[in-house]
Amino acid sequence: MVGAIRKNRGEDTILQSRAASPEDAEAIVRIYNEGIEERIATFETSPRAAREIRAWFDGTHPVVVVEEEGRVISFANTTAYSPRACYSGVAEFSVYTAGEARGRGAGTLAMKALMRAAEEAGFWKLVARVFVENEPSRKLLLSLGFREVGVHEKHARLDGVWRDVVVIERLLPANTQGR
DSSP states (O other): OOEEEEETEEEEEEEEEEEEOOGHHHHHHHHHHHHHHSSOOOOOOOOOOOOHHHOOSSSSEEEEEEEEEEEEEEEEEEEOOSSSGTTTEEEEEEEEGGGGGSSSSSHHHHHHHHHHOOOOOOOOTEEEEEEETOOHHHHHHHTTTTTEEEEEEEEEEETTTEEEEEEEEEEEEEGGGOO
16 A cells, blocks of 8 residues: 545645455446546547446456545556467556546556556556547656657547557566566
8 A cells, every 4th residue: 555645625635545356346437437428538438337347356457546535536457468478468557537636646646556566466568558638647657657659640539530549658677677
């Protein structure tokens, strides 16, 4: 668990990260569906259900949450990058923060916890695709040592409009030493 004290409307609050569990699915789906509605973080357009989130807990791919006063306000998760064995140490990731909690460090805390959990799980690289226009996410990830590898032009359509994405990656040091 990682803690951080943040100012929230003039008051000090403590944000804490922890490994997520299937019991967090309702809170995670609330935040994820908000991201789907906003159309700035994912190509998904259909709201998710908690049962779909529970499927993320496969014992291989870490999922973490950040809480403020016992309420989940952010999450980060990993998924398989490829079914090919040679890529078993590479995971795709996502990070989402509830709208009312943005700008207070929850996303940073979630990503730090996810990087640590992914490293402990044996992953050597995290990768993601971020909408070119999603400056807050890009800024967050660059501040944590991720690098922008390039742009996939017209990667997919969202609401009938072609969207470009930036490919982002970060090596996890403990698992890349001596390789």
